[in-house]
Amino acid sequence: MAEERGMALVTCTAPVNIAVIKYWGKRDTELILPINSSLSVTLHQDQLRTTTTAAASRDFTEDRLWLNGEEVDAAQPRLQACLREVRRLARKRRGDDDPSPLNLSYKVHVASENNFPTAAGLASSAAGYACLVSALARLYGVEGELSEVARRGSGSACRSMLGGFVQWHRGERPDGRDSVAQQLAPETHWPELRVLILVVSGEKKAVGSTAGMQSSVDTSPLLKYRAEAVVPERLSRMARHIQERDFEGFGQLTMQDSNQFHATCLDTFPPIFYLNDVSRAIIALAHRYNAHHGRTKVAYTFDAGPNAVIFALEDTVPEFVAVLRRSFPPASNGDQFLRGLPVAPVALPEELVAAVVAEPVPGAVRYVLHTQPGPGPQLLRDPERHLLGADGLPRRTA
Amino acid sequence: MAEERGMALVTCTAPVNIAVIKYWGKRDTELILPINSSLSVTLHQDQLRTTTTAAASRDFTEDRLWLNGEEVDAAQPRLQACLREVRRLARKRRGDDDPSPLNLSYKVHVASENNFPTAAGLASSAAGYACLVSALARLYGVEGELSEVARRGSGSACRSMLGGFVQWHRGERPDGRDSVAQQLAPETHWPELRVLILVVSGEKKAVGSTAGMQSSVDTSPLLKYRAEAVVPERLSRMARHIQERDFEGFGQLTMQDSNQFHATCLDTFPPIFYLNDVSRAIIALAHRYNAHHGRTKVAYTFDAGPNAVIFALEDTVPEFVAVLRRSFPPASNGDQFLRGLPVAPVALPEELVAAVVAEPVPGAVRYVLHTQPGPGPQLLRDPERHLLGADGLPRRTA
Numbered sequence: 001m002a003e004e005r006g007m008a009l010v011t012c013t014a015p016v017n018i019a020v021i022k023y024w025g026k027r028d029t030e031l032i033l034p035i036n037s038s039l040s041v042t043l044h045q046d047q048l049r050t051t052t053t054a055a056a057s058r059d060f061t062e063d064r065l066w067l068n069g070e071e072v073d074a075a076q077p078r079l080q081a082c083l084r085e086v087r088r089l090a091r092k093r094r095g096d097d098d099p100s101p102l103n104l105s106y107k108v109h110v111a112s113e114n115n116f117p118t119a120a121g122l123a124s125s126a127a128g129y130a131c132l133v134s135a136l137a138r139l140y141g142v143e144g145e146l147s148e149v150a151r152r153g154s155g156s157a158c159r160s161m162l163g164g165f166v167q168w169h170r171g172e173r174p175d176g177r178d179s180v181a182q183q184l185a186p187e188t189h190w191p192e193l194r195v196l197i198l199v200v201s202g203e204k205k206a207v208g209s210t211a212g213m214q215s216s217v218d219t220s221p222l223l224k225y226r227a228e229a230v231v232p233e234r235l236s237r238m239a240r241h242i243q244e245r246d247f248e249g250f251g252q253l254t255m256q257d258s259n260q261f262h263a264t265c266l267d268t269f270p271p272i273f274y275l276n277d278v279s280r281a282i283i284a285l286a287h288r289y290n291a292h293h294g295r296t297k298v299a300y301t302f303d304a305g306p307n308a309v310i311f312a313l314e315d316t317v318p319e320f321v322a323v324l325r326r327s328f329p330p331a332s333n334g335d336q337f338l339r340g341l342p343v344a345p346v347a348l349p350e351e352l353v354a355a356v357v358a359e360p361v362p363g364a365v366r367y368v369l370h371t372q373p374g375p376g377p378q379l380l381r382d383p384e385r386h387l388l389g390a391d392g393l394p395r396r397t398a
Numbered sequence: 399m400a401e402e403r404g405m406a407l408v409t410c411t412a413p414v415n416i417a418v419i420k421y422w423g424k425r426d427t428e429l430i431l432p433i434n435s436s437l438s439v440t441l442h443q444d445q446l447r448t449t450t451t452a453a454a455s456r457d458f459t460e461d462r463l464w465l466n467g468e469e470v471d472a473a474q475p476r477l478q479a480c481l482r483e484v485r486r487l488a489r490k491r492r493g494d495d496d497p498s499p500l501n502l503s504y505k506v507h508v509a510s511e512n513n514f515p516t517a518a519g520l521a522s523s524a525a526g527y528a529c530l531v532s533a534l535a536r537l538y539g540v541e542g543e544l545s546e547v548a549r550r551g552s553g554s555a556c557r558s559m560l561g562g563f564v565q566w567h568r569g570e571r572p573d574g575r576d577s578v579a580q581q582l583a584p585e586t587h588w589p590e591l592r593v594l595i596l597v598v599s600g601e602k603k604a605v606g607s608t609a610g611m612q613s614s615v616d617t618s619p620l621l622k623y624r625a626e627a628v629v630p631e632r633l634s635r636m637a638r639h640i641q642e643r644d645f646e647g648f649g650q651l652t653m654q655d656s657n658q659f660h661a662t663c664l665d666t667f668p669p670i671f672y673l674n675d676v677s678r679a680i681i682a683l684a685h686r687y688n689a690h691h692g693r694t695k696v697a698y699t700f701d702a703g704p705n706a707v708i709f710a711l712e713d714t715v716p717e718f719v720a721v722l723r724r725s726f727p728p729a730s731n732g733d734q735f736l737r738g739l740p741v742a743p744v745a746l747p748e749e750l751v752a753a754v755v756a757e758p759v760p761g762a763v764r765y766v767l768h769t770q771p772g773p774g775p776q777l778l779r780d781p782e783r784h785l786l787g788a789d790g791l792p793r794r795t796a
Binding site: 219221225226229230252255256263264266273276287 | 624653666667674
């Protein structure tokens with residue numbers, strides 16, 4: 001916590017996570033308690049991150065919030081729930097006679113920025129709330145279990161509070177105290193694992209996930225069955241595949257669980273579609289590629305949007321990226337097609353092209369972001385990276 | 399049965415049916431026994447029909463089969479199973495001392511034609527096998543329960559053996575004797591009911607339904623649950639909606655069951671997609687249209703292909719067809735956009751257009767076929783309509 005002229009200021013970054021056993025549906029919408037446990041991989045912040053600065057000062061007259069440079073309503077219940085919970089933990093920790101200079105009744109200013117498009121199915125709210133809670137906790141000197149607080153902002157945000165491979169436990173308690181995230185393995189556990197994000201469209205999704213999942217809980221008989229009967233067995237199986245670094249098992253189950261999540265969206269009434277024809281072309285390509293190699297070399301998963309996330313081992317990436325270039329020839333600026341971690345160019349064997357590349361769809365994939373599993377939220381100590389200036393206002397607008 | 403120069407000749411027509419509680423998955427692939435009961439509406443043969451001529455003669459040296467003018471292999475197991483079953487019933491009926499002139503060991507020639515594209519998700523095999531079995535049964539003088547025989551050709555063919563509203567009972571017996579079709583109500587039961595078939599694409603489907611449903615049975619946990627726990631309750635509810643001519647209930651459940659069928663396809667591994675972006679645009683349009691009117695005025699259902707089948711009451715059809723014209727402006731020959739039963743043109747209220755018609759997609763729907771529920775297979779007595787000539791060969795090729 002930095003203090004300048006009576007103002008306390010903290011800046012953190014937090015990661016996106018991508019679920020391989022999906023969360024879809026709340027059993028308590030107020031406390032954000034899920035109908036089933038879920039399991040995710042935290043992605044590296046070198047490529048995808050939210051940065052959040054939180055400041056508190058006796059001079060602030062109201063809570064204020066800027067998202068990607070635009071001021072938005074700070075009275076929104078989820079933000080306030082996170083703020084209230086962090087202050088409650090701070091009060092509990094300090095005791096009544098704590099001499100800490102930072103008064104818990106001070107108003108806060110929060111500025112948050114993503115380095116990727118918001119609401120494009122890339123779990124921006126997960127990174128956003130994880131970052132908010134991390135920054136507020138540092139601001140108030142709170143430590144320890146914070147995933148429960150992040151969960152109050154956005155369910156999947158609790159999984160972004162940890163790096164590597166993370167399970168969000170459904171929990172049993174009505175008050176949600178046991179609905180927390182737990183790290184199954186750190187990001188260093190599976191050093192060969194890579195992630196390709198295929199950005200199909202920057203459009204805002206048609207049905208937001210909060211409304212969508214509630215509609216699914218209300219109307220889909222298949223979702224209820226999935227949560228009760230399918231997910232528990234899949235979770236323990238997935239944890240074992242990760243533990244054993246078994247890509248065949250991990251990849252197959254990742255694809256199956258993505259498909260089942262989208263199946264329950266289709267079983268919702270009215271039905272919800274997040275996959276489009278390009279998503280389906282990517283799915284078909286992945287299956288042809290795996291069939292050609294006779295094993296699972298790539299595994300797709302899709303969240304609430306048309307963008308694909310592909311898992312692969314390091315040695316598969318150059319060939320599969322070349323396949324993507326052939327299948328979805330970049331419309332223009334081909335040099336911007338691949339972003340993130342570098343990939344060595346390779347020549348594709350002609351029989352692979354013949355077997356795997358169907359009719360190319362130019363421009364269908366806007367770009368491919370190459371990343372890998374990464375750590376949980378980070379504190380930034382460099383004051384240059386604060387998003388709020390000494391006056392408590394944004395230093396720049398997006 | 400007509401006889402010309404020692405050749406017996408029969409021509410029948412048979413209808414397409416469209417399931418409102420879907421059949422997907424066999425518990426016995428040899429006998430074609432389904433994992434769940436299903437319920438369908440038989441469509442009128444004035445618009446969609448198969449015509450089949452079956453002939454037997456001592457002069458024929460082998461079984462021969464022509465589909466849409468092209469000779470195909472008559473040794474295929476499903477055709478032979480139907481032929482064997484009809485002959486078995488004939489033998490049983492006649493007794494050993496029957497003086498009938500038509501020897502059961504004579505070879506047969508069969509010619510069959512659809513007046514609609516094959517394998518475009520329009521249940522051509524259902525009409526085809528229903529027609530084959532109807533013609534063979536007439537040829538051999540067999541009467542009574544024939545849906546069990548048609549089922550051996552193609553599961554859903556058993557439902558095309560009856561008109562109106564038809565339930566195919568799953569049955570319990572291992573030999574399939576109780577897996578038969580039953581008419582719940584004749585086509586005259588609900589005279590206002592209309593059907594619009596939106597032909598999206600004439601492409602042959604990517605995954606045939608025989609292979610697709612087997613893959614679903616083998617890999618989809620949701621399909622198993624659907625068959626065991628969801629369908630039984632839906633069947634009795636659907637039968638009640640039909641009995642009461644309750645379009646609201648009928649339409650909602652029809653849409654929900656179509657969506658759930660496609661959800662189990664997506665839960666199959668590798669996943670199967672029959673809906674494409676145009677199918678999804680039609681689904682969204684139907685929901686906007688119903689929402690605008692505050693009740694279920696149109697109900698979609700999709701089989702193993704991208705074409706939509708829309709149910710509506712007679713008084714809704716003119717307005718909804720006008721909405722379709724606005725939403726999917728015909729690419730060319732706009733006069734061919736609507737086929738089948740005539741529809742009076744109407745002007746659309748501007749507020750309806752504003753609320754319901756999103757971005758028009760020109761040419762996405764090739765044409766709309768307007769039809770209604772109809773009767774079961776028919777015997778054609780006009781010798782001009784035989785597809786085989788006096789020589790036992792096709793009179794014309796397609």
